[in-house]
Amino acid sequence: xxxxxxxxxxxxxxxxxxxxxxxxxxxxxxxxxxxxxxxxxxxxxxxxxxxxxxxxxxxxxxxxxxxxxxxxxxxxxxxxxxxxxxxxxxxxxxxxxxxxxxxxxxxxxxxxxxxxxxxxxxxxxxxxxxxxxxxxxxxxxxxxxxxxxxxxxxxxxxxxxxxxxxxxxxxxxxxxxxxxxxxxxxxxxxxxxxxxxxxxxxxxxxxxxxxxxxxxxxxxxxxxxxxxxxxxxxxxxxxxxxxxxxxxxxxxxxxxxxxxxxxxxxxxxxx
Amino acid sequence: xxxxxxxxxxxxxxxxxxxxxxxxxxxxxxxxxxxxxxxxxxxxxxxxxxxxxxxxxxxxxxxxxxxxxxxxxxxxxxxxxxxxxxxxxxxxxxxxxxxxxxxxxxxxxxxxxxxxxxxxxxxxxxxxxxxxxxxxxxxxxxxxxxxxxxxxxxxxxxxxxxxxxxxxxxxxxxxxxxxxxxxxxxxxxxxxxxxxxxxxxxxxxxxxxxxxxxxxxxxxxxxxxxxxxxxxxxxxxxxxxxxxxxxxxxxxxxxxxxxxxxxxxxxxxxxxxxxxxxxxxxxxxxxxxxxxxxxxxxxxxxxxxxxxxxxxxx
Numbered sequence: 001x002x003x004x005x006x007x008x009x010x011x012x013x014x015x016x017x018x019x020x021x022x023x024x025x026x027x028x029x030x031x032x033x034x035x036x037x038x039x040x041x042x043x044x045x046x047x048x049x050x051x052x053x054x055x056x057x058x059x060x061x062x063x064x065x066x067x068x069x070x071x072x073x074x075x076x077x078x079x080x081x082x083x084x085x086x087x088x089x090x091x092x093x094x095x096x097x098x099x100x101x102x103x104x105x106x107x108x109x110x111x112x113x114x115x116x117x118x119x120x121x122x123x124x125x126x127x128x129x130x131x132x133x134x135x136x137x138x139x140x141x142x143x144x145x146x147x148x149x150x151x152x153x154x155x156x157x158x159x160x161x162x163x164x165x166x167x168x169x170x171x172x173x174x175x176x177x178x179x180x181x182x183x184x185x186x187x188x189x190x191x192x193x194x195x196x197x198x199x200x201x202x203x204x205x206x207x208x209x210x211x212x213x214x215x216x217x218x219x220x221x222x223x224x225x226x227x228x229x230x231x232x233x234x235x236x237x238x239x240x241x242x243x244x245x246x247x248x249x250x251x252x253x254x255x256x257x258x259x260x261x262x263x264x265x266x267x268x269x270x271x
Numbered sequence: 272x273x274x275x276x277x278x279x280x281x282x283x284x285x286x287x288x289x290x291x292x293x294x295x296x297x298x299x300x301x302x303x304x305x306x307x308x309x310x311x312x313x314x315x316x317x318x319x320x321x322x323x324x325x326x327x328x329x330x331x332x333x334x335x336x337x338x339x340x341x342x343x344x345x346x347x348x349x350x351x352x353x354x355x356x357x358x359x360x361x362x363x364x365x366x367x368x369x370x371x372x373x374x375x376x377x378x379x380x381x382x383x384x385x386x387x388x389x390x391x392x393x394x395x396x397x398x399x400x401x402x403x404x405x406x407x408x409x410x411x412x413x414x415x416x417x418x419x420x421x422x423x424x425x426x427x428x429x430x431x432x433x434x435x436x437x438x439x440x441x442x443x444x445x446x447x448x449x450x451x452x453x454x455x456x457x458x459x460x461x462x463x464x465x466x467x468x469x470x471x472x473x474x475x476x477x478x479x480x481x482x483x484x485x486x487x488x489x490x491x492x493x494x495x496x497x498x499x500x501x502x503x504x505x506x507x508x509x510x511x512x513x514x515x516x517x518x519x520x521x522x523x524x525x526x527x528x529x530x531x532x533x534x535x536x537x538x539x540x541x542x543x544x545x546x547x548x549x550x551x552x553x554x555x556x557x558x559x560x561x562x563x564x565x566x567x568x569x570x571x572x573x574x575x576x577x578x579x580x581x582x583x584x585x
Contacts, residue, residue, distance in 0.1 A: 104282075107286070108286055108289055108290070111286055111290070111560065111563055111564050111567060112290065112560055112563070113518050113519075113521060113522035113559050113560065113563050114522070115522040115523065115525065115526070116522050116525065116540075116556055116559050116560070117556075119525065119540065119541075119544075120294075120297060120298075120552070120556055121297070124297060124298060124300070124544075196412070200412075200414055203414050203417075204414065204416065204526050207414075207416050207526065207529075208525075208526055208529055208541065223416070223417055223420065226420075227420060227530070230420055230423065230424050230428070231424065231428045234424060237417075237420050237421075237424070238421075240417075241413075241414065241417035241420070241421070244412075244414050244417065245409070245412045245413055245414075245417075246412075248411070248412035249408060249409065249412040252408060252411060252412060253408070
């Protein structure tokens, strides 16, 4: 069990620690330009090299990790905060008009190409990390609503819920006290997956200039800056991309590991 | 079947109406008046007012909404504020890059995912399966625009096999396809990874069915049984994913077009946004949403035509 969780957890932890550490210490100041040292290849002085302003890439990646993690975390928070109550309400009122309205609303959001709408929102409301968060967060809502509703519907048919109803508990109380604790595992697993998708989405938005704005470093914009220099100094484009790949990979592996660890049924099938 | 189709058609229409309202409202609340933007900060107030009247910006919101939707239904997308050319013409020009690009990527991703999934499912738990699953994990984690940059570095800059960007036009179809190849590969890879995982689990589900055991019992080899009975049945869930992927590819093309400087819908939309050319933004977004909703509808129809059980459930 631990063995399956370890690689993903370790990889994810590296990025969380790097982001937190950047508040206290980075090898160099991220706004420290040193034109004489521009586009240096990785070396002892600059472990991952320097960019076109002579800034230390490792330091920028560490600070950029903050942006990526913060945007993805809040976007998952929005998705869960709105999606889970909606899903619980739809399941509690299964077949009623509320269920119908919530699910149709869900379908509608799903029908929109998420990236296009994210671009629309950030473009109209102005490019910023906050608008990127909102744009990514909105599309997390139907994911969590649908997942919660599906799992909750199966639970509503169980005896212990029936017992709670007989004991006189209302739908809201049952949802909060009995349904919610039983879908938490699922939510955690989906949360890690949406988290990694959030990192990818944030990188895409800041690559096209609609995410975090300068001087806040972000992985996507580092890639956009690197594009014109890719022939001259490939490491400038390589490093931020690898940071994205490893953080997303780590979170996905963590999600898979958690699913196996938290869902005993799957474990039996695998064994 | 007819009743089901009609019901789905009604919900398709409703989705389109709601989608158009949402898009219109989002764009309407945008700060910045297109007329004053076009004329610059030194414009006289009465010039701005005259232009607003000419563009129809002084009409009440609901009238402009109706005019916009009514125009689109009849194929008239209005005039671009900045270029003074019909939006439909601008969109059509660009569509001939974005649409072939998305289709090209769809073909590539299917061609890549199908053999990989077949290999993984038939060798479940063995080395081949682990290799495919590991590769797909990596494929999902790679941002397509970064992969695109690596492709440019390797195949355009170092090897010189392809040009690093731009589009020569469709006069020479060979050159046009060549220009779209690197973008299509970049778009297709992450989608192929997702598709391969879905196909693999669909195939594994099918392999556990009774009819597969029967097929083996009547003397077919594993490969024969998988090919004749497994693949056909696994194709149904795969079709749905393909429909979904098309929308990802169309939207994903917007970012990939930036990497390769392709003058497609993506560049059009970014250009229009920066110039406050709201009518172009509205129309392109609406067109993309329409394409996605339509593809979903068609996939549902194909699905129901193949599997009658779905008609009753929906």
